Amino acid sequence: MDFELKTLALGTAADEKCDAMVVLVTEGLHTGKDALSSLISQALAAGDLESKPGKILSAYGAQGLACQRVVLAGAGDGSTKSVRQAVAAAVAVVKTGPAKSLLIVFSAAPRVGAVRAAVLAAADASYAYTTTKSKPEPRKLKRVTIGCANSSSAKTDFERAQALVLGVEMAKEWANRPANHATPSMLAHAAKSLAKQPKIKCEVLGPSQVEKLGMGSFMAVSRGSDEPLRFIVLRYDGAAKSEPPVVLVGKGITFDTGGISLKPAPEMDEMKFDMSGAASVLGVFRALAELQPALNVVGLIPACENMPDGRAIKPGDVVTSMSGQTIEILNTDAEGRLVLCDALTYAERFKPRAVIDIATLTGACMIALGGVRSGMFSSDEALANALLAAGESALDPCWRLPLDDEYAEGLKTHFADVANVSGRAGGAITAAKFLQRFATRFPWAHLDIAGTAWKGAAAKGATGRPVGLLVDYLLNEASRPVAPQGKSTGKRAAT
Ligand code: BES
Ligand code: MN
Ligand code: ZN
16 A cells, blocks of 8 residues: 655645545634535534544535545544544545545644554555455555645654554564464565565574574474474664664464363464464564664564474473473463573573563453553563553553562472463463563563454454554664663663
């Protein structure tokens, strides 16, 4: 999909020729004497339109308008959230018709972030997965133009949005693919193709290299599968070599049957989304390739399937992780933490300024926070606050959950250094406590995206989250250089 940004006043929008037009109507709008303005004020006065976000009025062939199809969309107070809601509702209407190009008009000067919200919402509402359809329907909406009074002030916002659309759609694509179309090798291939972009490199390790590294925990999970595991290392080198990188670690379980601790059949197909963390890392790198920020970023993806088999790990088995810590695998369905812990140990070699892992880790997190906010855990106040702020500004919010040591009590066992599960209570937190044991040498955060990475039921599909949050965080970091060894050179920029 193509995007364009254009300077346009509400007064002149009536003369714009386009397939379809969406006009964002904010509260207290000053309307002029032009045809579009009078349409809006008449509709508001008659009660057929409200400025409340999500309220829609479609018009066809209205007098004095060059554009046949016009959708008036209430955009509330013009906040990023209201604009997103308005555009989502309006594009849902437009896409049922034949329009190929769409003009979205801001009737009042857009707030910071509002143009980005509009672009992302338009892309999201018109997205459709097609890869494994025999007769894929091409995307009907080909072009979206954003019109606002002063387009130069919205330019940065607009460019970030375009990069984000590419990142979010790459994350959606890989998360949506069925597991037989998104094997560990295929994920690795996708990562390799990202390395064609400027400043991006990719290295892929296979089973023998992973064994040499001593990743006994990661290897244990993959034992039950005939698909060979892959350990993907992506680098984006946007700053001097001496600059410590931010490391992103994405859970890449391309299918999670639960292993010998087999999951029940209903909705098991959704476990193809269990590599959404990995997909978000790929998506972030896609966006970095466009934005080229002055920052170093490493992406690590431990990718494998979790399958039951004669060679699969069994409840009670003890394995040795790359860190040297032994782990009693009491439940083979708690596999995410088993692949992540070795990737976290691997991250140490980069002397990172921060490590963030992203994982569809626990059903418990989905129960706790639902699909609105991702769970966030961090051992570092500054990192936690930076992620919270990035989540708010990107409209991809997270919520911090605790890491009190008492939550780790249940992970104690007589047979190894640590068990991979504790009781059902506080399941998202005990999973984070397990990971924290492997993240002691750098500022660390964990995002549990089990509830936010995809939608279930009729709307089934990947959301592309938390690409938006991560990109905002990284761009903020790029304007806050730090010295090697993680010493801060100055004050953290306000986020
Ligand atoms: N991939 C799942 C987590 C999950 C479940 C995400 C449902 C989204 C929806 C993870 O590997 C898992 O199975 N976790 C177990 C942990 C338990 C055995 C301690 C869970 O949440 O049930
Ligand atoms: Mn599992
Ligand atoms: Zn899983």
